[in-house]
Amino acid sequence: MTWHKIIIGDSRDMREVPAESVHLVVTSPPYVTTKFAEGQPFDVDEYLDLIRSVFKEVHRVLVPDGRVCLNVADIHTKYYYKDGVFSHIPLAHMVLSEVLKLGFRTLETFIWDKGYNRHLGGAPGPLFGSYPYPHTIYSNVYWEYIFVLRKPGSKREVPKEVKEKSRIPYEKWREYTRYIWRIESESEWIKEHPAVFPVDIPKRLIEMYSFVGDIVLDPFLGSGTTTLAARLTGRNSIGYEINPKYLELIKRRIMMGQRLLLGGEDEIEIKIREDARESEWV
Numbered sequence: 001m002t003w004h005k006i007i008i009g010d011s012r013d014m015r016e017v018p019a020e021s022v023h024l025v026v027t028s029p030p031y032v033t034t035k036f037a038e039g040q041p042f043d044v045d046e047y048l049d050l051i052r053s054v055f056k057e058v059h060r061v062l063v064p065d066g067r068v069c070l071n072v073a074d075i076h077t078k079y080y081y082k083d084g085v086f087s088h089i090p091l092a093h094m095v096l097s098e099v100l101k102l103g104f105r106t107l108e109t110f111i112w113d114k115g116y117n118r119h120l121g122g123a124p125g126p127l128f129g130s131y132p133y134p135h136t137i138y139s140n141v142y143w144e145y146i147f148v149l150r151k152p153g154s155k156r157e158v159p160k161e162v163k164e165k166s167r168i169p170y171e172k173w174r175e176y177t178r179y180i181w182r183i184e185s186e187s188e189w190i191k192e193h194p195a196v197f198p199v200d201i202p203k204r205l206i207e208m209y210s211f212v213g214d215i216v217l218d219p220f221l222g223s224g225t226t227t228l229a230a231r232l233t234g235r236n237s238i239g240y241e242i243n244p245k246y247l248e249l250i251k252r253r254i255m256m257g258q259r260l261l262l263g264g265e266d267e268i269e270i271k272i273r274e275d276a277r278e279s280e281w282v
């Protein structure tokens with residue numbers, strides 16, 4: 001039996017989580033691009049401020065030698081440079097560099113190849129750019145980074161029986177240690193949230209970077225995917241989502257009220273805080 005806390009509130013303040021109490025963070029921060037769709041100006045400094053504030057809290061709550069799995073993508077936009085020239089912006093590395101300044105170290109980088117679902121939906125695909133002529137050709141941008149970080153500190157001691165329960169079978173190990181992960185995006189099929197990752201992403205990361213019974217945190221919970229993955233892997237979890245409109249989706253996605261693993265009913269607690277509101281970025 002595991003427990004899961006869902007807090008509808010701003011993760012720049014994770015007052016419910018004591019210092020050095022979380023073993024693993026798995027998260028996908030909001031995409032700045034949701035703003036462009038509304039034709040708003042691109043304020044990267046404000047966005048990086050949010051990242052800094054949330055990851056300062058992440059650093060506080062993570063145990064020494066704890067891990068952070070950060071799913072982020074680069075973007076193409078004409079709003080970043082003042083000259084309006086459409087460019088590839090290395091946003092993922094801008095986010096990573098902010099996070100590293102807080103004292104984390106990089107452990108590994110994986111590439112998530114999201115498959116080709118997007119083109120079924122008719123959104124811009126491989127014809128993006130100067131098609132059919134050279135010389136402005138972009139990739140179809142259907143991949144993202146997964147940076148794995150560690151908080152330096154004395155090595156975690158894990159009892160042998162817990163290690164045994166968390167063992168990764170040989171075949172899985174071979175699959176998980178491939179540099180590129182081909183996992184189909186689910187975002188096209190979940191209409192109520194624009195930026196969901198498939199449950200296989202957090203599930204795999206939780207199996208790789210935590211032990212059974214650990215506490216996993218997602219400060220940008222969205223539809224609740226990380227909570228679902230924690231339930232499926234026998235870990236406890238805490239998730240923050242600022243926007244109250246996603247609460248019903250979260251309850252459904254985490255299969256609240258249903259038994260997922262053998263054993264007792266998981267405990268699920270939901271708290272709606274006074275700072276819950278529509279978020280700037282999704």
Ligand SMILES: C[S@@+](CC[C@H](N)C(=O)[O-])C[C@H]1O[C@@H](n2cnc3c(N)ncnc32)[C@H](O)[C@@H]1O
Nearest residue numbers: 010011030195196197220222223225241242279
């Ligand atoms: C990219 S989505 C995460 C999606 C999630 N991985 C999933 O599978 O559903 C980012 C989420 O962060 C939320 N968010 C933005 N700013 C936040 C903040 N300051 N505190 C908590 N959540 C925030 C957004 O509302 C959005 O749902």
